[in-house]
Amino acid sequence: MQQAAAPKVSFVSLGCPKALVDSERIITRLRAEGYELARKHDGADIVIVNTCGFLDSAKQESLGAIGEAMAENGKVIVTGCMGAEPEQIEAAYPGVLSISGPQQYESVLEAVHRALPPVHNPHLDLVPPQGVKLTPRHYAYLKISEGCNNRCSFCIIPKLRGDLVSRSANDVLREAERLVAAGVKELLVISQDTSAYGVDVKYAESPWKDRQVRAKFFDLAKELGDLGAWVRLQYVYPYPHVDEVIGLMTEGKILPYLDIPFQHASPDVLKAMKRPAAQEKTLARIKKWRAECPDLTLRSTFIVGFPGETDSDFAYLLDWLEEAEIDRLGCFKYEPVAGAASNAIGNAVPDEIKQERWNALMARQQKISARRLKRKVGTRQQIIVDEVGPTVAKGRSKADAPQIDGAVYLCSRRPLKVGEIVTAKIERSDQYDLHGSVAGF
Numbered sequence: 001m002q003q004a005a006a007p008k009v010s011f012v013s014l015g016c017p018k019a020l021v022d023s024e025r026i027i028t029r030l031r032a033e034g035y036e037l038a039r040k041h042d043g044a045d046i047v048i049v050n051t052c053g054f055l056d057s058a059k060q061e062s063l064g065a066i067g068e069a070m071a072e073n074g075k076v077i078v079t080g081c082m083g084a085e086p087e088q089i090e091a092a093y094p095g096v097l098s099i100s101g102p103q104q105y106e107s108v109l110e111a112v113h114r115a116l117p118p119v120h121n122p123h124l125d126l127v128p129p130q131g132v133k134l135t136p137r138h139y140a141y142l143k144i145s146e147g148c149n150n151r152c153s154f155c156i157i158p159k160l161r162g163d164l165v166s167r168s169a170n171d172v173l174r175e176a177e178r179l180v181a182a183g184v185k186e187l188l189v190i191s192q193d194t195s196a197y198g199v200d201v202k203y204a205e206s207p208w209k210d211r212q213v214r215a216k217f218f219d220l221a222k223e224l225g226d227l228g229a230w231v232r233l234q235y236v237y238p239y240p241h242v243d244e245v246i247g248l249m250t251e252g253k254i255l256p257y258l259d260i261p262f263q264h265a266s267p268d269v270l271k272a273m274k275r276p277a278a279q280e281k282t283l284a285r286i287k288k289w290r291a292e293c294p295d296l297t298l299r300s301t302f303i304v305g306f307p308g309e310t311d312s313d314f315a316y317l318l319d320w321l322e323e324a325e326i327d328r329l330g331c332f333k334y335e336p337v338a339g340a341a342s343n344a345i346g347n348a349v350p351d352e353i354k355q356e357r358w359n360a361l362m363a364r365q366q367k368i369s370a371r372r373l374k375r376k377v378g379t380r381q382q383i384i385v386d387e388v389g390p391t392v393a394k395g396r397s398k399a400d401a402p403q404i405d406g407a408v409y410l411c412s413r414r415p416l417k418v419g420e421i422v423t424a425k426i427e428r429s430d431q432y433d434l435h436g437s438v439a440g441f
């Protein structure tokens with residue numbers, strides 16, 4: 001009997017790493033059921049668009065992607081953050097087959113089954129045990145919880161994704177172990193608020209190997225650190241218990257890297273933003289962390305032009321940045337998001353002032369980054385190789401997260417392989433990147 005052709009799905013994944021993990025889960029399920037991924041919309045039987053609804057500009061990008069899929073294919077399923085408020089999508093594209101919100105994997109699969117029933121072949125195991133990863137094979141995002149208990153005034157994520165729901169420690173560790181066994185060399189731990197992990201389940205223990213492991217930030221980081229891969233913590237808030245993981249960094253168990261989205265430094269703005277852990281004495285904490293772990297790299301994001309931000313709030317932020325020496329930084333100009341509490345604050349900052357502040361902050365950061373990177377010239381660093389070219393390879397040190405931070409450009413006498421970790425001598429630095437040559441394999 002002739003085998004029916006596998007139904008083909010084209011997938012568009014927009015938004016943050018958390019949305020990427022949702023996409024991976026949907027694709028893993030579809031592949032397990034015998035669906036194939038298509039490279040283009042017009043060669044596919046159906047298109048799934050995983051949208052982002054964080055800012056209005058992200059919504060526009062999502063609507064654009066849906067429009068493209070409608071024009072090129074016509075059979076379109078929409079999911080993700082923007083799907084939590086479907087009115088705008090329904091108005092623009094009444095023909096879409098189904099709209100669901102973030103993490104609603106079942107709704108997406110049901111919609112696919114309705115429009116394109118799976119071809120059943122129980123003899124084929126189409127999915128590798130670690131699932132399907134959209135990131136390169138040598139690094140993977142590990143999502144430890146969904147949702148968020150905070151209520152930052154500019155953010156609608158808790159409305160879209162609900163309150164914090166943590167995975168059990170053994171569930172996360174099993175996934176991490178499978179990924180490492182499949183060749184993943186770097187695990188990027190993500191969630192909306194990584195340091196709040198386990199609060200919702202009262203840090204419940206679960207059995208792992210010969211012991212019980214608590215669903216707690218420190219305990220999980222420690223166990224992950226034993227798996228033999230680089231472990232990078234992202235989206236951490238400066239709660240007091242974060243101090244404990246610095247010891248794991250000093251011991252070399254996890255990477256000396258923290259991604260802490262501070263968003264601002266001025267106490268008044270932080271209060272208006274309703275940021276978690278805003279009252280903690282962050283500058284003193286950062287100094288203490290650095291004294292304990294001199295290699296610590298700090299990455300952060302900031303918002304300029306938040307309603308009511310004064311010249312002196314902004315000057316405070318610039319001074320703070322100088323003292324904190326944040327290594328890596330992303331900056332956004334405040335945008336009102338439909339449904340966010342900050343819309344009611346008033347005192348909007350005019351667009352030209354937002355732009356001026358953005359320029360000033362980025363210029364200041366460029367200097368700090370260049371200064372910090374210069375200290376690395378002459379040192380030896382371990383580098384994970386991301387891309388190889390004919391003469392130069394592009395990689396990252398322990399201080400660089402993929403996609404968002406700088407790179408290390410490497411010369412080597414022997415060809416390098418993607419995913420390999422080598423030792424390099426750093427010879428030169430510029431504002432955001434390092435350059436060096438391989439000194440050991």
Ligand code: SF4
Binds near residue numbers: 150157158276
């Ligand atoms: S911590 Fe704040 S900004 Fe982050 S998801 Fe939660 S509410 Fe939004």
